[in-house]
Every structure is written in C-alpha cells, then in structure tokens.
Amino acid sequence: MRKTKDITSLKEILGHSDLRETLVYAHVLNESKREGVQCFNCFTF
Numbered sequence: 001m002r003k004t005k006d007i008t009s010l011k012e013i014l015g016h017s018d019l020r021e022t023l024v025y026a027h028v029l030n031e032s033k034r035e036g037v038q039c040f041n042c043f044t045f
Contacts, residue, residue, distance in 0.1 A: 007019065007022060010022055010026065
C-alpha cells in the first residue's frame, strides 16, 4: 500500500466487496497525504 497507494487494487486483492472494509486495514501516513495533495497542484481548476 505504501508503494502503490492504490486502494482499489488492494480491495480486489483482499477480496473485499466494500472499499470501507479495506480502509480499516489501510493506514495512510502523513507523508502519503502530502504526496497526494502535491499531485493536485499541477491541475488548473
């Protein structure tokens, strides 16, 4: 999860039907949050 940051793929691998099930096990680090926000900086709204 830390390397791919792809929660949807993790959901499928774990066989969960609901993304909320996967989120229980997925711990998002503050650094990952910062990286995610930085991805949006290149978009113009």
